[in-house]
Amino acid sequence: MKISQLLQPKSGQLALPLAIFLQLFYVIPLLVLIATSFQGEGGAGLSLKNYTEFFNNSVNVKVLIDTFLMGIQVTIVSLIVGYPVAYLYIKAPGFWKGILTFLITLPLLTSAVVRTFGWVVIMGRQGLINTALLQLGMIEEPIRLLFTHNGVLIALTQVWMPMMVLPIVASLSQIDPRLAAASQSLGGGVWRTFWQITFPLTLPGMISGALLVFALTVSSFVTPSIIGGGQLIYLPTLIYQQGIILLNQPFAAAVSTLLLIMVVVMVLILTALGRRSRRYIH
Amino acid sequence: MKSVQTATTNVPVNPQSELGSHSSHSLSLSQVMHQFGSFVALKDINLDIRPGEFVSLLGPSGCGKTTLLRIISGFLTPTAGQVLIDGQSVRGLSPSQRGTGIVFQNYALFPHMSVWDNVAYGLRAAGKRSRNQVASRVGEMLNMVQMNHLAKRFPSELSGGQQQRVALARALAVKPRIMLLDEPFSALDKSLRLDMQIEIRRILSEQGITAIMVTHDQEEAMSMSDRIAVLSSGTIHQFDTPTNLYDRPATHFVSSFVGTCNHLPAEVLGHAEQGYQLSVPGGELAITSPLPLSPGKKITLAVRPENLQVQPQSNPSLTGTVTMCLPLGSLMTYDVCLTQDCHVKITQTRTMGIKPLKSGDRVHLNLVSPQACMVFSD
Numbered sequence: 001m002k003i004s005q006l007l008q009p010k011s012g013q014l015a016l017p018l019a020i021f022l023q024l025f026y027v028i029p030l031l032v033l034i035a036t037s038f039q040g041e042g043g044a045g046l047s048l049k050n051y052t053e054f055f056n057n058s059v060n061v062k063v064l065i066d067t068f069l070m071g072i073q074v075t076i077v078s079l080i081v082g083y084p085v086a087y088l089y090i091k092a093p094g095f096w097k098g099i100l101t102f103l104i105t106l107p108l109l110t111s112a113v114v115r116t117f118g119w120v121v122i123m124g125r126q127g128l129i130n131t132a133l134l135q136l137g138m139i140e141e142p143i144r145l146l147f148t149h150n151g152v153l154i155a156l157t158q159v160w161m162p163m164m165v166l167p168i169v170a171s172l173s174q175i176d177p178r179l180a181a182a183s184q185s186l187g188g189g190v191w192r193t194f195w196q197i198t199f200p201l202t203l204p205g206m207i208s209g210a211l212l213v214f215a216l217t218v219s220s221f222v223t224p225s226i227i228g229g230g231q232l233i234y235l236p237t238l239i240y241q242q243g244i245i246l247l248n249q250p251f252a253a254a255v256s257t258l259l260l261i262m263v264v265v266m267v268l269i270l271t272a273l274g275r276r277s278r279r280y281i282h
Numbered sequence: 283m284k285s286v287q288t289a290t291t292n293v294p295v296n297p298q299s300e301l302g303s304h305s306s307h308s309l310s311l312s313q314v315m316h317q318f319g320s321f322v323a324l325k326d327i328n329l330d331i332r333p334g335e336f337v338s339l340l341g342p343s344g345c346g347k348t349t350l351l352r353i354i355s356g357f358l359t360p361t362a363g364q365v366l367i368d369g370q371s372v373r374g375l376s377p378s379q380r381g382t383g384i385v386f387q388n389y390a391l392f393p394h395m396s397v398w399d400n401v402a403y404g405l406r407a408a409g410k411r412s413r414n415q416v417a418s419r420v421g422e423m424l425n426m427v428q429m430n431h432l433a434k435r436f437p438s439e440l441s442g443g444q445q446q447r448v449a450l451a452r453a454l455a456v457k458p459r460i461m462l463l464d465e466p467f468s469a470l471d472k473s474l475r476l477d478m479q480i481e482i483r484r485i486l487s488e489q490g491i492t493a494i495m496v497t498h499d500q501e502e503a504m505s506m507s508d509r510i511a512v513l514s515s516g517t518i519h520q521f522d523t524p525t526n527l528y529d530r531p532a533t534h535f536v537s538s539f540v541g542t543c544n545h546l547p548a549e550v551l552g553h554a555e556q557g558y559q560l561s562v563p564g565g566e567l568a569i570t571s572p573l574p575l576s577p578g579k580k581i582t583l584a585v586r587p588e589n590l591q592v593q594p595q596s597n598p599s600l601t602g603t604v605t606m607c608l609p610l611g612s613l614m615t616y617d618v619c620l621t622q623d624c625h626v627k628i629t630q631t632r633t634m635g636i637k638p639l640k641s642g643d644r645v646h647l648n649l650v651s652p653q654a655c656m657v658f659s660d
Contacts, residue, residue: 196403
């Protein structure tokens with residue numbers, strides 16, 4: 001083989017450096033992690049010990065369910081709140097689009113710690129929400145938001161909302177405005193046009209948004225730790241405690257694998273849905 | 283154009299009540315004017331379209347034809363003027379309330395719905411119909427456009443021509459009073475275009491539907507329309523039958539936009555036997571003109587290429603040199619240089635056995651008849 005042939009790689013070979021990089025630093029560590037989770041007593045042999053230990057403890061199972069619930073809840077809330085935001089963005093005139101882009105992406109642009117302490121200030125006993133509600137006479141005594149599941153839900157929704165809004169915006173902007181005009185000319189009112197035309201055509205956007213938000217929520221560490229204040233434990237916190245504080249690496253690896261499975265299952269379900277809806281979109 | 287009835291009532295004619303009737307509807311535009319900011323897109327548009335007529339709005343891009351279509355359809359409210367369907371103003375009515383159906387340029391089929399659901403969309407939106415009524419109407423429409431066998435397909439699985447059939451069936455399903463077609467053939471292959479033109483024309487005349495088509499393709503407009511409105515920079519230059527547009531263009535613009543035309547600067551020399559004697563680059567011509575012309579007047583003489591013929595030297599005639607020969611199938615087009623900056627095109631039917639002219643030949647040209655030209659005063 002001549003040297004010049006080596007220097008003219010086929011198209012697939014151009015991806016080789018990236019493939020090698022990903023193998024070395026992503027796939028292999030992941031495999032090592034999964035292998036570690038099956039380590040038996042004293043680091044020898046294969047066993048399901050870590051998994052049986054996990055599922056035999058009701059506290060751990062509760063953490064697993066809470067994390068899954070949190071993922072689903074944050075996804076649903078950001079879909080319900082994010083869709084109108086995306087719709088508003090598409091309909092906004094040029095000048096407002098710039099401002100909206102900034103506002104939508106703002107949560108991603110601020111440091112996680114700073115942003116989360118902001119929520120502590122807002123949700124605390126003497127925080128903004130409680131003060132406002134008390135002074136308006138809507139509540140008798142401060143409501144508990146901080147260190148609650150709902151508090152974490154609110155904060156996580158705010159953080160990951162852009163991940164829902166942006167794919168929906170992309171989806172909406174791909175819809176030919178003539179489709180709405182066609183619907184209108186056939187006698188479809190505003191609501192029919194939205195529910196029959198616009199909404200189904202943005203399903204792919206909603207699915208990718210849901211995927212991102214779910215995956216990011218169940219693996220969030222900083223926000224649940226600070227807002228949850230150590231009283232609420234989710235899978236990432238559990239992994240941290242087991243792996244870094246208690247140095248129980250195999251158990252931490254098993255919990256990590258469970259988290260991984262949760263995300264992968266969700267990805268599979270949503271991509272299956274996505275494939276069905278993407279059939280008609282070129 | 284004063285025949286427009288000024289309707290005083292704003293009572294919408296419910297298109298639903300029209301369903302089932304096969305009567306055709308007339309459309310009138312009365313002094314329609316539209317401005318985008320300070321830009322005048324349309325000015326003083328008057329059109330009377332007879333029931334069942336197929337009319338094309340023909341013009342170059344930016345002439346306002348699409349704006350006019352949007353005004354007729356109800357997507358745009360004109361700055362001034364009235365749109366009347368059957369003599370009644372439709373101001374403030376939505377497209378479906380007006381009973382205007384639209385076939386969009388890219389068909390705008392709903393990509394997530396099957397052919398069947400696309401056609402049923404308007405019927406379902408109107409409500410009032412049982413499942414069976416919807417099904418029978420959809421079946422009827424799909425039969426009409428010969429798409430019944432593809433009812434379960436999605437738009438992305440159809441060819442351009444098939445998509446257009448579905449778009450037509452979808453628009454016709456709700457029995458519109460006026461059908462609007464926005465550049466309907468621009469996305470089709472040239473070979474398919476003629477077939478679809480014939481088919482759409484057939485379906486529309488079978489249904490007796492008044493149709494208005496926007497196009498920039500003059501051949502398309504010529505072959506399909508009963509009458510054509512030629513638009514340029516927001517005004518209607520001429521509204522006439524295709525043959526009249528070609529033979530008797532009303533303005534310089536129409537003569538150049540519809541078909542090919544030679545424009546020669548000319549000066550009136552005086553009266554001849556039945557008409558006038560003109561001085562033109564390359565010689566003199568005798569013409570007849572419906573316009574009275576006074577000697578010394580500078581005019582533009584417009585002559586179609588097929589109305590100039592090569593003749594043995596005679597008086598009066600034009601003399602020039604052939605500079606280019608373009609064989610175009612059955613026709614032969616020559617470019618003849620009369621003077622340095624004045625060329626004319628002439629076309630001849632190509633006949634086997636007769637030697638064509640060649641570049642460099644010196645020829646004498648005359649009109650096929652003295653009235654085979656148009657005169658526009660400058």
